Amino acid sequence: xxxxxxxxxSKQITTSQVEQLIRxxxxxxxxxxxxxxxxxxxxxxxxxDHKTFGLMISxxxxxxxxxxxEEILDRMEEEKCKTTEExxxxxxxxYGRVHKPLDVIRIFQKMNDFHCELSxxxxxxxxxxxxxxxxxxxALKFYRYMRKMGVRPSVVSLNVLIKxxxxxxxxxxxxxxxxxxxxxxxxxxxxxxxxxxxSGLCKFGRIDDANELFREMEARDCLPSVVTYxxxxxxxxxxxxxxxxxxxxxxxxxxxxxPNVFTYSxxxxxxxxxxxxxxxxxxxxxMVSERLSxxxxxxxxxxxxxxxEGKIKEALELFDRMKLQxxxxxxxxYWKIIGGFCDERKFQEAANFLDEMVLGAVSPxxxxxxxxxxxxxxxxxGLCTEIDTKRAFCLYLSMKTRGITIxxxxxxxxxxxxxxxxxxxxxxxxxxxxxxDGCVPDKEIWKGIFDEFWDQRKGREADxxxxxxxxxxxxxxxxxx
Numbered sequence: 001x002x003x004x005x006x007x008x009x010s011k012q013i014t015t016s017q018v019e020q021l022i023r024x025x026x027x028x029x030x031x032x033x034x035x036x037x038x039x040x041x042x043x044x045x046x047x048x049d050h051k052t053f054g055l056m057i058s059x060x061x062x063x064x065x066x067x068x069x070e071e072i073l074d075r076m077e078e079e080k081c082k083t084t085e086e087x088x089x090x091x092x093x094x095y096g097r098v099h100k101p102l103d104v105i106r107i108f109q110k111m112n113d114f115h116c117e118l119s120x121x122x123x124x125x126x127x128x129x130x131x132x133x134x135x136x137x138x139a140l141k142f143y144r145y146m147r148k149m150g151v152r153p154s155v156v157s158l159n160v161l162i163k164x165x166x167x168x169x170x171x172x173x174x175x176x177x178x179x180x181x182x183x184x185x186x187x188x189x190x191x192x193x194x195x196x197x198x199s200g201l202c203k204f205g206r207i208d209d210a211n212e213l214f215r216e217m218e219a220r221d222c223l224p225s226v227v228t229y230x231x232x233x234x235x236x237x238x239x240x241x242x243x244x245x246x247x248x249x250x251x252x253x254x255x256x257x258x259p260n261v262f263t264y265s266x267x268x269x270x271x272x273x274x275x276x277x278x279x280x281x282x283x284x285x286x287m288v289s290e291r292l293s294x295x296x297x298x299x300x301x302x303x304x305x306x307x308x309e310g311k312i313k314e315a316l317e318l319f320d321r322m323k324l325q326x327x328x329x330x331x332x333x334y335w336k337i338i339g340g341f342c343d344e345r346k347f348q349e350a351a352n353f354l355d356e357m358v359l360g361a362v363s364p365x366x367x368x369x370x371x372x373x374x375x376x377x378x379x380x381x382g383l384c385t386e387i388d389t390k391r392a393f394c395l396y397l398s399m400k401t402r403g404i405t406i407x408x409x410x411x412x413x414x415x416x417x418x419x420x421x422x423x424x425x426x427x428x429x430x431x432x433x434x435x436x437d438g439c440v441p442d443k444e445i446w447k448g449i450f451d452e453f454w455d456q457r458k459g460r461e462a463d464x465x466x467x468x469x470x471x472x473x474x475x476x477x478x479x480x481x
Contacts, residue, residue, distance in 0.1 A: 013038055013046035022055055028063050032056070047079065054087045061094035066103075069094075073110075083114045089125050096129035101138065104129050123151050124160065131164040136171070139164050155187045159196060166200025175200060176209075191217070195228035202235025210235055211244075226252070230263040237270025245270055261287070265298045272305025280305055281314070296327055303333060307340035315340060331357065335375050342375075347382030351391055354379060358398070377410045384417035392417060393426070400433075408439045 018038045025031040035056045038046055048056075053076050060069035069091060076083050088111050095103040108126050111118060123146045130139040143161060151157070158178065165175035179197050182189045194217040201210035214232055217224055229252050236245035245267060252259055264287040271280040280302055287294065299322045306315035319337055322329060334357040341350035354376065376399050383392035396414060399406055411434040418427035 015049055015051055018046070018052050019055055022052070022059065028059060028065070031059055048081065050082055050084050050087065053081060054084065054090070057087055058090050061091055064094070064098060066095070077114060083116050085111070085116055085119060085122055088116060089122060092125060092129065096132065099133060101130055101133045101135050120151050120154065124157050127157065127160050131160055134167055136164050136167060153185050153187055155182070155190055155193065158182055158185070158187055159192050162193060163196050166196060166203070169204045172200055172204055172206070189222070191222050191225055191228070194222055195225060195231065198228055199231035202231050205239065207235050207239055207241065226257050226260055226263065229257060230260065230266060233263055234266035237266050240270065240274055242270050242274060261292050261295055261298060264292065265301055268298065268305070269301045272301055272308070275309060277302070277305040277309050277311060293325070299327065300333055304336050307336050310340070310343065312337070312340040312344055331372065335371055338375050338379065342378050342382060345382065347379055347386060348388070348391070350379045351383060351395060354395065373405050376404050377407045380410050381413040384413040387417060387420060389417055389421050389423065406437065411439055
């Protein structure tokens with residue numbers, strides 16, 4: 001209410017005035033208040049038309065305020081304001097953006113209820129959303145409905161169908177057949193048609209077919225785009241055909257087609273997988289010189305390749321550069337660096353990166369949890385080999401606090417490490433925790449602690465340990481039988 005009082009409307013409110021105010025207001029809540037106050041101030045004056053209604057709906061769906069947007073859509077019908085196709089399509093696209101294809105269909109059906117005139121664009125927009133959501137059966141059913149409603153095939157609609165059929169290996173041949181039938185339907189394939197099919201063929205390893213189609217494309221004066229070149233280069237790199245991929249890359253330069261980040265990243269990935277990280281770094285530097293900003297995928301590919309070849313120093317430089325660029329490394333990337341340190345037996349540095357990862361609130365997910373367990377256990381065991389009991393024990397406690405599984409061999413390493421340090425009490429505590437975690441200590445662990453107690457001539461503790469040893473043998477025997 002207070003905001004309405006602040007509005008200084010002229011006596012004759014115009015559509016352009018309301019539009020201008022709504023567009024200028026960054027706060028969505030205040031924009032809605034402007035929209036409402038325009039009609040509240042003058043009960044017999046201004047009424048919203050499809051422009052102001054459409055603008056407000058567009059603002060709302062952009063912020064995922066779908067319920068409020070649909071309320072305004074219903075208000076349009078109540079006020080007998082003619083709805084436009086574009087208003088409905090804005091809502092459909094917004095639902096598609098948040099992966100709600102069923103709501104897209106519902107809004108599309110609502111267009112008929114509102115007696116909104118539908119053009120081919122509406123059908124193709126809905127079809128494209130269904131395909132993007134990988135709802136192949138629903139998309140094909142909708143396409144048949146389009147034909148039933150008299151929507152004639154077009155290059156655009158057939159391209160969408162080809163894209164759908166290229167999404168899995170079982171339908172890629174059907175995509176090829178549809179592509180070949182396009183001229184018979186009066187819809188000769190364009191650059192997008194070729195590019196979509198080439199990308200699909202590369203995805204499923206049919207590089208020779210993709211290459212042949214690419215040459216056919218050129219012969220028919222259908223100019224390939226950077227996306228087409230990049231798809232083919234990516235396919236060639238996946239199957240380690242690096243010379244052909246580089247030839248394609250050079251051809252792009254000769255034809256004046258500027259490679260993008262995906263093009264460079266594909267080539268870097270190919271070189272790294274073949275153990276040629278130095279060439280990948282050269283491509284990285286070339287990409288940066290072309291003022292293309294590397295993304296997380298680019299950095300991950302290169303850091304992984306460098307770590308794989310033991311070039312941890314170069315990997316760290318890239319890691320730091322990535323952070324300076326404002327990109328936040330994920331758990332997987334940290335583990336690449338930590339794994340590289342472990343391979344070099346630099347366990348102190350590996351532990352430092354684990355600490356950095358935790359302090360930076362970088363959280364793993366359930367898909368890579370097993371890697372998290374493996375890395376932590378490896379670092380603890382590595383620290384034990386260096387007899388760094390303090391650091392190893394701190395990391396061990398951190399693992400227990402965070403619910404990370406401690407492997408039996410890690411328990412064993414900790415016990416041996418403390419025994420070598422002469423800290424038999426701490427070794428005994430770890431054995432207790434090991435048993436509580438359901439791990440049965442082996443004879444070597446018991447012997448190590450017993451020897452340490454005996455060396456320190458702690459007769460009483462040794463006697464108690466003998467009793468525990470006997471019990472442990474009994475438990476182990478029962479467990480094994």
